[in-house]
Amino acid sequence: MSDADLLFRPDLLAKYGANGPRYTSYPTALQFRDDFDLAHYARAAADPGASDTDLSLYFHIPFCDTVCFYCGCNKIATKNRARAKPYLAQMIRELDRQAALFDTKRPVSQLHWGGGTPTFLSLDEMSTLMTATRERFALRPDDEAEYSIEIDPREASAQTVAHLRSLGFNRLSLGVQDFDPVVQQAINRVQPLELTVDVMNAARANGFESISVDLIYGLPHQSVKSFRRTLDTMLLLAPDRISVFGYAHMPHLFKMQRQMDEATLPTPATRLALLQLVVEQLTDAGYVYIGMDHFALPTDELARAQARRTLHRNFQGYSTRADCDLIGFGASSIGKVGDVYAQNAKDLPGYGAAIDAGRLAIARGVRLTADDRLRRDIITELMCNLELRYDEFEAAYGVRFAATFSDELERLAGFERDGLVARGANRLEVLPAGRMFVRNIAMVFDRYLGAQRPDRFSRTI
Template sequence: MNTAPSGPRFPSADSLFRPDLLAKYSANGPRYTSYPTALQFHDDFPLDHYRRAAADQGATETDLSLYFHIPFCNTVCFYCGCNKVVTKNRARSAPYLARLKREIALQASLFDTARPVSQLHWGGGTPTFLSHDEMTELMATTHEHFLLRSDAEGEFSVEVDPREASPKTIVHLRNLGFNRLSLGVQDFDPVVQRAINRIQPLEMTASVMCAARATGFHSIGVDLIYGLPYQTVRSFSRTLDTMLELAPDRLSVFGYAHMPQLFKMQRQMDASALPSPAERLALLRLVVERLTGAGYVYIGMDHFALPTDELARAQARRTLHRNFQGYSTRAECDLIGFGASSIGKVGDVYAQNAKDLTGYAAAIDKGELAIQRGVRLSADDRLRRDIITQLMCNLELRFDEFEAAYGIRFHDAFAPELERLRAFEDDGLVKIGARRLDVELAGRMLVRNIAMVFDRYLGQQAMQRFSRTV
């Protein structure tokens, strides 16, 4: 097994982790994979808005990004809030794949297909629910209608469940052109795994990672979750020990969001076994200490990367971006979503497909786009989206950039927001100057809270639909 580089990297855990401030500012809030968030999408969204946006972007030099949602899962993980279809019937993927292929043709007809695709992602659900032949078929249809950049130029990623994927599957995915792997692990502790209904021995994960390295994947990312039932600092420390031996290029360590009122399967877990708020903070501190101490760069929120990984390099270049897959190295792509519930972003338009398979199938079978809801951004939305993106990705705002791009005087346009941020400044979370705002080290773990100040849509009812910021 590889070993992550040893020795602390700036910033240290002590400078990042202020438990008093984390407890003070912990609140429900968006993750800002989009702005406005999906709560602002509306059902009476005219399809012509999307078609016009695609036509207007035709003359641009902006690359394309493609997202494919494969909703099927063999078993249900009790913590999961994703849009999914739990089934052991593998035959259900065939009609879905047939409709995906028709949707690819429908969407491709709206775009200049000479525009290169620099980013592609299969998410779910479980993309590896598909058979090898089905995977080949889907990728072949994609190549038929879109121009993908070379392996060296593009980021082509796939979410993999190690319980479903053999080393042969990993080789097959690499041969199809995928060069980045995202593995769901969550926790190696068997007690926690039983509580969340995800039994995944270490050997499964290690086997997939070894196969990915042997076949030349550029980057391997792993998802962990803290705040799950029966987790303790001691047990999660063992999980982190094991993960550092495996040495993935990227780690996402999400705080579990317990919202059984929205996700019914979460009711299957024993809520009394969830860590207390104080225990969650202790788990979070453990994560920051262990990963930064092992040489991982803290990217932001819950993301860490080795300094050699493209994610860390993109942040250093100020080219980091956020989209519906989280942090991205490919800024300013137009995103086309395929499959049930997928979301696209084209120009100033967000558009989401029908969430359920029935609605999705009905639209595609009629030869229509499956878009069911969306929003077209106003000038104010575009400005605030750029502000929030800069905060989330670069941890700073350079006022002159916004003034030049939008013809505003930043201090005048955002006087109420800057006034609200004075309390954050008093707590050492931000520094506000005449020409810029900087997120201080203690504010990096609370960047969602800082960004929320610029969100004009947030209300108490809306905030209850989001996860905790800490």
């Protein structure tokens, strides 16, 4: 039996198909409260016990020149580049207010610009934001840190890529979704192959350490034949990481998705065939299946971190930097500081009003309980390192794991019978076939899930 056969189990996909969280956090954002007390955030930021912990910074640039119909991100579609200037000024004022709360001698070992389209900013505006960041926080040299940015190849020339490298960025994440022109037209993202190739070549020529590419299966007009061509092309380009997300059609939440003809979406059977194709082609080509929808070359830091059991998850997904306090900047961004999650106002007027009034832009959040912290660590271990070693949790939390989670471990019996997990006296392991169902496995330990509307989450498969 091949590795792909072990990973892809058609007989179980229908059984475990469900809606569920992606667990970029636990508790999820649905547990954030509008009456969150900002004093909790300020105390967590000033905690002297965190002085040995590095910082991670996330900047949300919400602007896009055009809107992709499938997208569920917090974005603003506009061709008016002048809108970036006041937003940039507000983020710099936010940098001042956040820096005043933290010990800024703490080194920054991770930084990420996301969106939207961060390259909506001009080269000068990118320089201004990075300079302002370096003036307020202690960024490690780029050979000791992970500085990443999301790139739309339609918005980034070779000159842009070289400029980003000069600013210290060492990792690029490229949106592609599909190379097929019919699919691109249907999703309003026409992106000739040459643009993607040019950006990847420029990244390599300028010494970027890692190139990640996003694809999506389940889009209008996709077929196994057409998506095989996309995967064949992508494997020739050989990015370090490939993420292949299942399209979540949720027009009740994202109005722009109504622009696509539902009749052109792949049938459930075709979606499964597309997923099988992804697993087979990428694993046969030597990519390591990290879990969920992420694949990485064995030489990439993501695969190496998983092998060392140091892989982590944050609000941007899988991360190689565990235990950082994360500070979010910009509209809708989320931070994690100590035992607190805090999210800025999602809309641009609300964000701008708070900053212009001299306040932080935090609009909602949650302070984790002891039970939240324990379950967060359990879910993180499952999602990232695919196992639980009970003694580690017993030492860290003073609990008897098997007794405390007897109900949860019993609910995993069905997963064990299906060959997805192995339950031992002192350890729970996610087996190769279980990697595709790791969200379902983690959901067993989520105490909030029963009270949440399932249509707020995407399908796990």
